[in-house]
Amino acid sequence: MMATGQALTRRDWVKAALAALAEGGVEAVKVERLARSLSVSKGSFYWHFKDRGDLLAALLAFWQDELTAQLIERSADLPTPRQRLETLAQLSLEAESEGVNVAEAEGALRAWAAQDAAAGHGCRLVDQQRIDHVASELALAGLAPAEAELAARAIYLTLLGIYAARRYTPELAGDAPFRAIVAIVLDAAAQSSARAG
Amino acid sequence: MMATGQALTRRDWVKAALAALAEGGVEAVKVERLARSLSVSKGSFYWHFKDRGDLLAALLAFWQDELTAQLIERSADLPTPRQRLETLAQLSLEAESEGVNVAEAEGALRAWAAQDAAAGHGCRLVDQQRIDHVASELALAGLAPAEAELAARAIYLTLLGIYAARRYTPELAGDAPFRAIVAIVLDAAAQSSARAG
DNA sequence: ATAGCGCCATACGCAAGCGTATGGACATAC
DNA sequence: GTATGTCCATACGCTTGCGTATGGCGCTAT
Numbered sequence: 001m002m003a004t005g006q007a008l009t010r011r012d013w014v015k016a017a018l019a020a021l022a023e024g025g026v027e028a029v030k031v032e033r034l035a036r037s038l039s040v041s042k043g044s045f046y047w048h049f050k051d052r053g054d055l056l057a058a059l060l061a062f063w064q065d066e067l068t069a070q071l072i073e074r075s076a077d078l079p080t081p082r083q084r085l086e087t088l089a090q091l092s093l094e095a096e097s098e099g100v101n102v103a104e105a106e107g108a109l110r111a112w113a114a115q116d117a118a119a120g121h122g123c124r125l126v127d128q129q130r131i132d133h134v135a136s137e138l139a140l141a142g143l144a145p146a147e148a149e150l151a152a153r154a155i156y157l158t159l160l161g162i163y164a165a166r167r168y169t170p171e172l173a174g175d176a177p178f179r180a181i182v183a184i185v186l187d188a189a190a191q192s193s194a195r196a197g
Numbered sequence: 198m199m200a201t202g203q204a205l206t207r208r209d210w211v212k213a214a215l216a217a218l219a220e221g222g223v224e225a226v227k228v229e230r231l232a233r234s235l236s237v238s239k240g241s242f243y244w245h246f247k248d249r250g251d252l253l254a255a256l257l258a259f260w261q262d263e264l265t266a267q268l269i270e271r272s273a274d275l276p277t278p279r280q281r282l283e284t285l286a287q288l289s290l291e292a293e294s295e296g297v298n299v300a301e302a303e304g305a306l307r308a309w310a311a312q313d314a315a316a317g318h319g320c321r322l323v324d325q326q327r328i329d330h331v332a333s334e335l336a337l338a339g340l341a342p343a344e345a346e347l348a349a350r351a352i353y354l355t356l357l358g359i360y361a362a363r364r365y366t367p368e369l370a371g372d373a374p375f376r377a378i379v380a381i382v383l384d385a386a387a388q389s390s391a392r393a394g
Numbered sequence: 395a396t397a398g399c400g401c402c403a404t405a406c407g408c409a410a411g412c413g414t415a416t417g418g419a420c421a422t423a424c
Numbered sequence: 425g426t427a428t429g430t431c432c433a434t435a436c437g438c439t440t441g442c443g444t445a446t447g448g449c450g451c452t453a454t
Contacts, residue, residue, distance in 0.1 A: 007431060025312055027224055043432045111308035114364030115222055124366050154374035157358030158351060164361045165354060167311030169321050177351035204401060240402045
């Protein structure tokens with residue numbers, strides 16, 4: 001056991017990697033660079049990880065298993081679909097985890113996914129999962145299944161657009177258009193619901 | 198003058214760089230890699246360009262000046278704003294230039310813009326220019342200026358989302374949601390126009 | 395035909411980054 | 425108090441990619 005509490009853990013490296021990813025993309029996630037940022041040497045890294053791919057896989061898993069699930073959970077206990085979706089929209093744009101802006105990391109992840117098969121697979125899974133979730137909420141809000149599916153994809157693509165744009169124009173890609181789209185779709189769902197019942 | 202017609206020009210290098218960018222991101226735009234793909238050596242490159250930054254600047258300028266303007270021009274001679282915007286939407290998703298899928302290049306450009314100040318600046322300019330153009334068309338279609346601006350940004354963000362998603366999931370990020378959003382906004386504009394007289 | 399220029403090949407030095415090998419400090423077990 | 429295991433430092437070889445230096449080939453002009 002350690003007494004000083006200064007020893008690094010695998011999770012510390014993953015968190016540092018996430019911060020580097022959010023700021024500079026996958027290409028900024030370098031072993032020696034992270035070591036310097038953690039004030040240790042490469043020797044430490046290669047004790048915790050087999051190689052760089054091992055770290056990247058852990059980073060991807062961390063994002064899939066923790067960051068993503070956490071968002072949905074934090075909006076799950078609200079009463080109406082509209083409230084849940086509006087909160088989810090807000091969290092998607094503002095959430096921070098361990099001092100890292102999640103939106104920045106999301107944008108960098110998509111860029112990574114374009115070049116790496118494993119990252120691409122992870123993004124596809126997460127995207128599908130989130131779109132399904134939004135579509136089911138929209139169906140609860142009153143949209144027909146086909147409309148809900150289409151609207152969910154449109155909303156999610158807009159979110160991805162914000163993730164991409166924010167990385168090079170933080171102020172221009174504000175969240176007003178995103179909120180507007182969510183509101184428009186929810187209003188349409190409400191009307192559809194009113195007509196149906 | 199050359200007689201054989203085999204000598205490479207600066208533009209050839211830029212086009213090869215664009216193809217590499219579209220396929221593998223900026224990190225795939227390497228001097229020796231491009232040289233191999235063009236069946237020449239680095240000596241050729243450093244005759245045409247000062248350094249790699251010179252090539253990237255030329256690549257950015259090529260995109261800004263030619264690829265971007267070309268889209269708007271090709272939809273300019275249609276009679277109604279609705280037709281122009283629908284054509285523009287179609288071209289944004291399907292256009293090819295010199296055998297390179299423009300949508301792929303656009304996605305890679307945003308990822309590049311997140312890490313490079315010059316690319317970021319170029320993207321900001323092009324984005325603003327395009328958003329202004331769409332907003333003015335929407336205003337012609339009947340939307341109030343503030344609504345047109347908001348709708349234009351929403352539409353454009355969705356397009357950026359498609360650009361990002363297509364790079365790792367070509368089939369899932371179809372254009373149906375994008376067309377749906379454009380249609381919804383145009384219908385709203387038509388109604389607004391009808392109310393206004 | 396020869397001098398000059400456009401276009402490219404070859405060969406080098408240099409830096410960054412990965413992975414490995416080896417050793418050392420420090421705590422715990424016994 | 426010594427042995428063992430945890431966690432990290434240092435040093436090395438290797439590859440990739442950049443930029444430069446230098447030379448060579450073919451065309452053109454005169």
